[in-house]
Amino acid sequence: MSASRRSAGPSQGLRIANRTIGSRLILGTGGIPSLEVLAGVIAASGASMATVALRRIDPSAKGSVLEVLRDHEIEVLPNTAGCFTAKEAVLTARLAREAFETDWVKLEVIGDEDTLLPDPVELLAAAEELCDDGFVVLPYMSDDPVLARRLEQAGCAAVMPLGSPIGSGLGIRNPHAISQIVDAVSVPVILDAGIGTASDAARAIEIGCEGVLVASAITRAEHPLRMAAAVRLAVEAGFEAREAGRIPYRYQARASSPSEGMADIE
Amino acid sequence: MSDTDRVHDGIFQVVVNGLSSTVVPGTTLGELVRRVTDHQAGIAVALNAEIVPRSHWDAVQVQAGDRVEVLTAAAGG
Numbered sequence: 624m625s626a627s628r629r630s631a632g633p634s635q636g637l638r639i640a641n642r643t644i645g646s647r648l649i650l651g652t653g654g655i656p657s658l659e660v661l662a663g664v665i666a667a668s669g670a671s672m673a674t675v676a677l678r679r680i681d682p683s684a685k686g687s688v689l690e691v692l693r694d695h696e697i698e699v700l701p702n703t704a705g706c707f708t709a710k711e712a713v714l715t716a717r718l719a720r721e722a723f724e725t726d727w728v729k730l731e732v733i734g735d736e737d738t739l740l741p742d743p744v745e746l747l748a749a750a751e752e753l754c755d756d757g758f759v760v761l762p763y764m765s766d767d768p769v770l771a772r773r774l775e776q777a778g779c780a781a782v783m784p785l786g787s788p789i790g791s792g793l794g795i796r797n798p799h800a801i802s803q804i805v806d807a808v809s810v811p812v813i814l815d816a817g818i819g820t821a822s823d824a825a826r827a828i829e830i831g832c833e834g835v836l837v838a839s840a841i842t843r844a845e846h847p848l849r850m851a852a853a854v855r856l857a858v859e860a861g862f863e864a865r866e867a868g869r870i871p872y873r874y875q876a877r878a879s880s881p882s883e884g885m886a887d888i889e
Numbered sequence: 890m891s892d893t894d895r896v897h898d899g900i901f902q903v904v905v906n907g908l909s910s911t912v913v914p915g916t917t918l919g920e921l922v923r924r925v926t927d928h929q930a931g932i933a934v935a936l937n938a939e940i941v942p943r944s945h946w947d948a949v950q951v952q953a954g955d956r957v958e959v960l961t962a963a964a965g966g
Contacts, residue, residue, distance in 0.1 A: 653966030661964070676965025679906040679958065680932065682925045689931045689962040704965050717940050718960055722933035789966065816966075838966035 637834045639811055640727075640759045640780040645671030647828065648858045649700065649813065650851075651838025654790075658686050660847050665695045667851035668841065672698040674729055676705070677719050689723075700761070702729040707742070709749035716753055727759040729783070729815075729836075739789040743770050747777060754778030763815050766800040768807040775808045782808055783815035783836060786827065790839045792819030798830055805831035821850070821857035828861030829869070901953035912951060919947035925959050933960045 636643035650670035655661045665673065673692055692699055701719030706712035709732060716728040732749055734742030741764050753760050759780045764770055766784040774782050784804050787793035794817060795801060805812050811833035818824050818840045827835050837854050844850035899914045905921055912921070918934055918941055926932060934941045935958040941949055951957065 651966035652964040655964045674966055675962035677933065677960050678963035678965075680926050680961045687931070687962065688964050692962075699962065701962070702965055714935070714938065714940070718933040718935060721940055721942060722931055722961060836966075842964075 637811065637813075639761070644698070644834070645669075646855075646858075647834040647862065648824070648855055649673065649834060649836040650697075650841070651836055652688055652692075652842070653704070653838045654842035655688075656842070656847070658688065658691050660842075661688065661691050662695065663848045664841055664851045665691070665697055667848045667855070668837075669855045670697065672700050674700045674702050674836070674838070675723075676702055677715055677722065698727075699723045699725060700727055700729050701725065702763075703731045703749075704733075706732055707734070707745070708732065709745040709752065712745070712749040713752050713756075716749075716758060717756075720758070726757055728753060728761065730760050730762040730779075741765050741785075743767070746770075747773055750774055750779055751777045761813065766797050766804065768800065768803040771804045771808050771812075775810050779810060781811040781813050781833075783813045785816035786814050786823065787817030789816045790843075791817055792840060793817055794819050794823040795826055795830075798826065801827070801832065802830050818854075821853040824854045825857040825861035825864070828858055829865050831865070834858075903951050903953070903955045903957060905957045906959055914950075916951055917947050918945075918949045918951060918957065921951065921957055922946060922959055926961075928961075931961050934958065935960070 637647045646669050648668055648670050650668050650673040652673050652675060675688055701723055703712040703715040706715055712730060712732045720726055730749055732742050732745040733739050743765060746762055750760050750762050754777050761781045761783055762774050762779050763783045771782045784801060786795035813834040813836055814827035814832045815836040818837050824835045835858060841847050841851045841854060900911055902909050903912055922934060937956050
């Protein structure tokens with residue numbers, strides 16, 4: 624049995640809304656160079672859930688993202704990417720529910736085109752409306768523990784703070800804030816956005832996130848399949864490290880070799 | 890309906906996914922969806938920014954100037 628299979632066990636699975644998601648790594652499909660690479664990345668990542676955006680159908684397209692995900696029995700997590708208001712995001716979520724027959728949504732309401740940072744006011748309004756409408760809402764949010772608590776109170780099934788701006792690959796710029804979010808809410812925290820490489824994913828899990836959502840770091844890597852495998856291993860390593868209990872930080876050194884029994888060789 | 894929308898024989902224009910499309914009176918949303926895709930699964934339709942459930946596509950007739958969006962999954966983070 625492979626390590627990835629072990630981590631899919633019930634004691635280690637990602638629990639959201641009373642369901643266990645097989646892998647702690649949720650795959651973002653944005654930026655994938657082809658459907659062939661998507662199929663390979665799905666296999667290499669071990670992911671059991673992947674995001675999609677809702678866009679106008681291209682009559683000339685050969686094959687579809689949806690077909691690849693369904694062929695690999697990957698759960699579809701629609702997002703509301705590109706929405707700048709609560710109204711747009713709520714309509715997009717409802718359209719996605721109609722299209723994909725899921726009431727799960729990765730809720731994105733963007734407030735700025737350059738940074739792609741979330742608009743917290745619109746986000747909370749959209750989250751409240753969608754939770755009231757029976758959606759399982761996973762909001763993409765800024766790294767703010769107060770907002771995380773408000774989103775949990777609105778009924779969100781998880782919170783998804785950013786490590787750094789979407790697609791920046793800057794990693795977790797404020798790990799302290801992410802730890803505070805983990806402490807502030809009882810729903811799972813899934814780090815979303817900013818992961819640049821495998822070690823960022825390991826760190827997210829080590830500091831208490833229950834999962835990570837990774838798109839660009841994998842899809843835009845020079846070798847997406849290798850990076851998908853690396854991030855899968857990093858998520859497993861991060862989880863094992865967290866469960867193992869790291870040593871405390873110390874200001875000064877603490878020798879690991881015994882000070883007794885030294886040879887008299889001065 | 891504006892004068893520019895009205896053409897002889899009742900033929901008129903609607904906008905499907907941002908492109909102007911000529912239709913005859915009585916054309917349904919279902920027919921417009923079939924113009925752009927053979928699929929029904931994985932598709933959502935909005936008519937003038939309102940969702941139309943799949944079960945209603947063949948019952949809803951479009952009007953001149955209607956904006957129809959036929960949407961599906963695309964790669965996205």
